[in-house]
Amino acid sequence: MKITKVKLENYRNYHYSVVEFDDGITLISGANGQGKTNLVESIVLASTTKSPRTSSLQETIRDGETQAVVEICAERNYGNITLGYKIDSKGDKHFSVNGNEVKKLSEVFGNIVVIYFCPDHLKIVSASPAERRDFMDTDISQLSGSYYNLLQRYNKILMQRNKLLKTERDRSVLLSMISVYNEQLAGVASLIIKTRKGFIEKLREPAKEAMKFISSAKDELEIEYVGARGASAEEIKTELLKALEFNLERDIELGYTSIGPHRDDIYLGLNGKDARSYSSQGQQRSIVLALKFAEMEIFKNELGENPILVLDDVFSELDTTRQRRLYEKMSGYQAIMTGTAFKFKPTGDYQQVIVKNGNAKIKQIKR
Numbered sequence: 001m002k003i004t005k006v007k008l009e010n011y012r013n014y015h016y017s018v019v020e021f022d023d024g025i026t027l028i029s030g031a032n033g034q035g036k037t038n039l040v041e042s043i044v045l046a047s048t049t050k051s052p053r054t055s056s057l058q059e060t061i062r063d064g065e066t067q068a069v070v071e072i073c074a075e076r077n078y079g080n081i082t083l084g085y086k087i088d089s090k091g092d093k094h095f096s097v098n099g100n101e102v103k104k105l106s107e108v109f110g111n112i113v114v115i116y117f118c119p120d121h122l123k124i125v126s127a128s129p130a131e132r133r134d135f136m137d138t139d140i141s142q143l144s145g146s147y148y149n150l151l152q153r154y155n156k157i158l159m160q161r162n163k164l165l166k167t168e169r170d171r172s173v174l175l176s177m178i179s180v181y182n183e184q185l186a187g188v189a190s191l192i193i194k195t196r197k198g199f200i201e202k203l204r205e206p207a208k209e210a211m212k213f214i215s216s217a218k219d220e221l222e223i224e225y226v227g228a229r230g231a232s233a234e235e236i237k238t239e240l241l242k243a244l245e246f247n248l249e250r251d252i253e254l255g256y257t258s259i260g261p262h263r264d265d266i267y268l269g270l271n272g273k274d275a276r277s278y279s280s281q282g283q284q285r286s287i288v289l290a291l292k293f294a295e296m297e298i299f300k301n302e303l304g305e306n307p308i309l310v311l312d313d314v315f316s317e318l319d320t321t322r323q324r325r326l327y328e329k330m331s332g333y334q335a336i337m338t339g340t341a342f343k344f345k346p347t348g349d350y351q352q353v354i355v356k357n358g359n360a361k362i363k364q365i366k367r
């Protein structure tokens, strides 16, 4: 699939801009603070309903304006798609697919599928488990809107269980109600964990291969899901119920639920050691890119067509060999990339977009 057009109205520092995209590689360049990241943010936001930059979407309205509007058009092998995003200063937000406002956010997923990289994603390796769970959840949601609905259901039950743990002083009431919540929670959680394990399973070999490719066979990547044991949803559910029972006294003391998919993690190993504490910054960047490359393959297989790569500032800190390898990997995909300057250009055709003070101009198409 490919994005053909992005239209921004009073979005961040853009007043009004229409950018038409070509197949293949697009290099978005410009000085610091001109609006490169804002432009790619709008693509990610309209296609996933979440901004990688902020959880407060009112921030996306241009200063002094009352509403921001984004429209993204794409071609898929079955037809054209237009996704819309609109937010006003009261915080009222609307997402649409082909002009029809969606009732559930999950309806937006999967229409325009992007694999997104930004330097902040280095946290996937170095930071807390929450970053790794977020990586999985965002990307699985793009392939399956029902997975996103499961997460929402899980969070709702979890909040109810936590409230009970925190506020219920009558022990017999608490014990009888908690077993109802345990059953509900374990049911939904087992489906989430099963899906995540399947995703990690599919990611493992391609990620290993990609890591070899990026590191010239120097680095070996391992990847494991860390959470309840079991392969089938039934097995996982049984494990979770046992663990919820086992941890009940602790949970009552803490006032919240201390086990479950909201606490799970992905183990990333590099050359037999924990990558979190062991890997260098360059290796961390390579690990994240290896995960993204692996996703390219998974998404391609699941969708039956290529996802779109959106890469913000991917080249900083990468030497020319690695940059060249990255370009090689992009062959056949639409790749929209930002950078202050692209010292090293693709060998084939590419499109250049120059961003200056919230204005995006297509400067040239080299052939």
Ligand SMILES: Nc1ncnc2c1ncn2[C@@H]1O[C@H](COP(=O)(O)OP(=O)(O)OP(=O)(O)O)[C@@H](O)[C@H]1O
Binding pocket: 011, 012, 013, 014, 030, 031, 032, 033, 034, 035, 036, 037, 038, 039, 059, 060, 061, 062, 063, 340, 355
């Ligand atoms: N709601 C808003 N209204 C107006 N301007 C905004 C808004 N939100 C952000 N900006 C401005 O957008 C600019 C940042 O744009 P962006 O992050 O896209 O820059 P960039 O081109 O990616 O720069 P860099 O090369 O440093 O990454 C900042 O100058 C910021 O003040």
Ligand SMILES: [Mg+2]
Binding pocket: 036, 037, 038, 313
């Ligand atoms: Mg930027």
